[in-house]
Amino acid sequence: xxxxxxxxxxxxxxxxxxxxxxxxxxxxxxxxxxxxxxxxxxxxxxxxxxxxxxxxxxxxxxxxxxxxxxxxxxxxxxxxxxxxxxxxxxxxxxxxxxxxxxxxxxxxxxxxxxxxxxxxxxxxxxxxxxxxxxxxxxxxxxxxxxxxxxxxxxxxxxxxxxxxxxxxxxxxxxxxxxxxxxxxxxxxxxxxxxxxxxxxxxxxxxxxxxxxxxxxxxxxxxxxxxxxxxxxxxxxxxxxxxxxxxxxxxxxxxxxxxxxxxxxxxxxxxxxxxxxxxxxxxxxxxxxxxxxxxxxxxxxxxxxxxxxxxxxxxxxxxxxxxxxxxxxxxxxxxxxxxxxxxxxxxxxxxxxxxxxxxxxxxxxxxxxxxxxxxxxxxxxxxxxxxxxxxxxxxxxxxxxxxxxxxxxxxxxxxxxxxxxxxxxxxxxxxxxxxxxxxxxxxxxxxxxxxxxxxxxxxxxxxxxxxxxxxxxxxxxxxxxxxxxxxxxxxxxxxxxxxxxxxxxxxxxxxxxxxxxxxxxxxxxxxxxxxxxxxxxxxxxxxxxxxxxxxxxxxxxxxxxxxxxxxxxxxxxxxxxxxxxxxxxxxxxxxxxxxxxxxxxxxxxxxxxxxxxxxxxxxxxxxxxxxxxxxxxxxxxxxxxxxxxxxxxxxxxxxxxxxxx
Numbered sequence: 001x002x003x004x005x006x007x008x009x010x011x012x013x014x015x016x017x018x019x020x021x022x023x024x025x026x027x028x029x030x031x032x033x034x035x036x037x038x039x040x041x042x043x044x045x046x047x048x049x050x051x052x053x054x055x056x057x058x059x060x061x062x063x064x065x066x067x068x069x070x071x072x073x074x075x076x077x078x079x080x081x082x083x084x085x086x087x088x089x090x091x092x093x094x095x096x097x098x099x100x101x102x103x104x105x106x107x108x109x110x111x112x113x114x115x116x117x118x119x120x121x122x123x124x125x126x127x128x129x130x131x132x133x134x135x136x137x138x139x140x141x142x143x144x145x146x147x148x149x150x151x152x153x154x155x156x157x158x159x160x161x162x163x164x165x166x167x168x169x170x171x172x173x174x175x176x177x178x179x180x181x182x183x184x185x186x187x188x189x190x191x192x193x194x195x196x197x198x199x200x201x202x203x204x205x206x207x208x209x210x211x212x213x214x215x216x217x218x219x220x221x222x223x224x225x226x227x228x229x230x231x232x233x234x235x236x237x238x239x240x241x242x243x244x245x246x247x248x249x250x251x252x253x254x255x256x257x258x259x260x261x262x263x264x265x266x267x268x269x270x271x272x273x274x275x276x277x278x279x280x281x282x283x284x285x286x287x288x289x290x291x292x293x294x295x296x297x298x299x300x301x302x303x304x305x306x307x308x309x310x311x312x313x314x315x316x317x318x319x320x321x322x323x324x325x326x327x328x329x330x331x332x333x334x335x336x337x338x339x340x341x342x343x344x345x346x347x348x349x350x351x352x353x354x355x356x357x358x359x360x361x362x363x364x365x366x367x368x369x370x371x372x373x374x375x376x377x378x379x380x381x382x383x384x385x386x387x388x389x390x391x392x393x394x395x396x397x398x399x400x401x402x403x404x405x406x407x408x409x410x411x412x413x414x415x416x417x418x419x420x421x422x423x424x425x426x427x428x429x430x431x432x433x434x435x436x437x438x439x440x441x442x443x444x445x446x447x448x449x450x451x452x453x454x455x456x457x458x459x460x461x462x463x464x465x466x467x468x469x470x471x472x473x474x475x476x477x478x479x480x481x482x483x484x485x486x487x488x489x490x491x492x493x494x495x496x497x498x499x500x501x502x503x504x505x506x507x508x509x510x511x512x513x514x515x516x517x518x519x520x521x522x523x524x525x526x527x528x529x530x531x532x533x534x535x536x537x538x539x540x541x542x543x544x545x546x547x548x549x550x551x552x553x554x555x556x557x558x559x560x561x562x563x564x565x566x567x568x569x570x571x572x573x574x575x576x577x578x579x580x581x582x583x584x585x586x587x588x589x590x591x592x593x594x595x596x597x598x599x600x601x602x603x604x605x606x607x608x609x610x611x612x613x614x615x616x617x618x619x620x621x622x623x624x625x626x627x628x629x630x631x632x633x634x635x636x637x638x639x640x641x642x643x644x645x646x647x648x649x650x651x652x653x654x655x656x657x658x659x660x
Contacts, residue, residue, distance in 0.1 A: 004540045007515070007569065007570050008518040009515075010564060011535075011539060014178075017180070018284060019293075019358070021046055024363065026361045045175055051173075052165075054070060055067045055071065064088055077172075083127075085119050092115075093112055093137075117131065134149065136149045164220065179564055185270050186559070188211065190546055193549065195545070198548075207534060211275060212273060217274065232252065237252060240255065240269070242636065243266060288360070289360075292420065416525045416530060423521075428453040428456035442527055451478065454473055454477040462498045474495075474496065543565070622649065624651075
């Protein structure tokens with residue numbers, strides 16, 4: 001799982017989109033909040049999600065009037081739906097009785113006469129019976145668990161109603177969560193299903209269980225159309241049912257609510273899954289600081305002063321104080337001077353990049369999340385030193401850090417980011433020199449990274465027309481490295497082909513420098529004692545199981561494009577060595593009614609293309625036959641294909657064998 005390639009540039013973009021969409025960051029270069037600079041559509045979506053959370057909070061606390069006031073302002077048409085209005089008025093009646101005072105009881109009777117009874121007449125067929133039943137709340141106490149209205153008194157009714165209203169409003173206002181939030185829900189749910197089916201233990205199970213909660217919001221499907229014939233494609237029904245773990249009828253209801261729009265129905269169902277939002281914010285913030293997206297060293301107006309003060313402090317410390325073994329990669333005096341030189345150059349280089357970083361803002365305009373509220377109340381900054389203390393192996397289980405140790409870790413962090421920035425700009429020779437200054441043995445243990453950096457240097461020289469210098473790099477570095485590692489021989493040959501393309505920018509056109517920069521950052525960070533953020537680990541593990549899951553299903557994921565999962569997997573490296581990258585999985589079927597799938601007797605070709613038959617016993621199954629077996633026998637796709645393969649792809653024969 002750890003070797004699964006991920007397009008970190010795509011994840012960077014998705015994470016930034018999440019942070020902006022949720023109004024979590026400010027632009028440090030303009031000192032203005034995202035709300036004042038965002039596009040109207042993004043601002044509107046954020047405002048809608050905030051309104052939904054406010055309504056949800058009011059309903060969960062039993063303040064039905066506040067929720068209805070917000071609905072009247074932001075979504076008045078929702079109150080025209082008598083089914084919803086009846087449920088709101090019924091809950092209001094219960095909440096008034098729950099208060100227990102005489103005036104509240106009078107208000108409950110007034111609510112009963114003026115609002116609840118009229119709604120019960122035409123809300124839905126069962127509404128009037130429910131109306132008569134809830135009247136029993138007048139005579140049975142709320143603490144009587146054996147009463148016939150114990151369920152009506154239960155506070156869980158508040159949460160069910162709040163979840164239902166969230167589902168309805170989300171679709172009505174088109175206020176879907178940012179893509180990375182939905183993608184995590186989807187990938188984690190598949191990860192769980194895969195681990196359960198295969199009987200393997202997840203390396204990230206504890207984190208996933210805390211992030212993706214078990215409960216879901218109730219569906220927003222209309223109740224009065226359950227018995228209508230579905231006018232939808234069975235392909236769409238089964239795709240939705242298996243993607244978000246619905247029954248067939250649940251998938252039909254969801255499609256009906258979305259007026260047949262498969263992707264809208266998918267988003268509706270996905271957003272019903274509950275995430276621990278404060279934990280997600282923490283993971284995003286940790287990732288942003290690690291990747292250099294967010295600068296959390298105090299307020300933006302003080303960043304320049306902090307940087308200059310730290311640089312002076314570093315010069316004084318290294319000149320006058322001894323350094324302990326764990327603070328640098330070497331204990332020699334000359335090595336400390338080299339590290340100081342690298343640090344100073346990194347800071348000088350990083351000032352421009354640092355000015356581009358955003359400032360973490362937090363959810364202080366949304367008091368529904370106590371974690372962020374407490375951060376703002378005590379005016380605590382989530383500084384780089386805090387991130388480092390959580391990401392660093394060295395600090396696990398240690399006592400409170402001294403100022404000297406914190407600054408040392410910040411220095412290491414800035415060096416790591418500087419190496420990443422240099423690599424992303426194609427400055428490979430500079431990276432190799434600076435890393436060797438920090439640790440002469442680094443590339444002995446990371447020979448593939450050295451090979452990739454020398455590839456960049458070679459191609460950069462070829463692009464500039466300096467072929468002699470390029471060949472010297474190949475002879476001095478690429479050749480010996482490939483001689484010691486046969487896996488590098490093929491990428492070496494492909495790299496040398498760049499000499500034939502004299503009129504092309506080989507470096508700019510074919511090298512994914514961001515992928516190399518990310519790999520270098522992780523390796524240098526670990527060498528300095530800085531572990532990669534947890535979000536990186538989640539993405540590696542879940543993208544791996546996503547690949548494996550759809551190998552089992554023997555088809556392509558219809559929703560991966562919507563959630564940018566396909567982009568997260570696009571790590572194309574024609575010239576870079578890919579010995580650590582897993583092979584791509586096969587797209588073994590197409591979509592639509594003409595879809596066909598090859599049975600389990602197939603093998604994925606070496607280049608990741610369509611499967612090829614490996615024996616005369618293989619059976620090609622028609623998509624309609626697969627869907628018929630899935631529907632009648634309520635089987636997963638892979639199991640249906642295996643059964644069909646045993647009976648020559650004949651669905652009727654399979655069904656007859658099960659139901660003779």
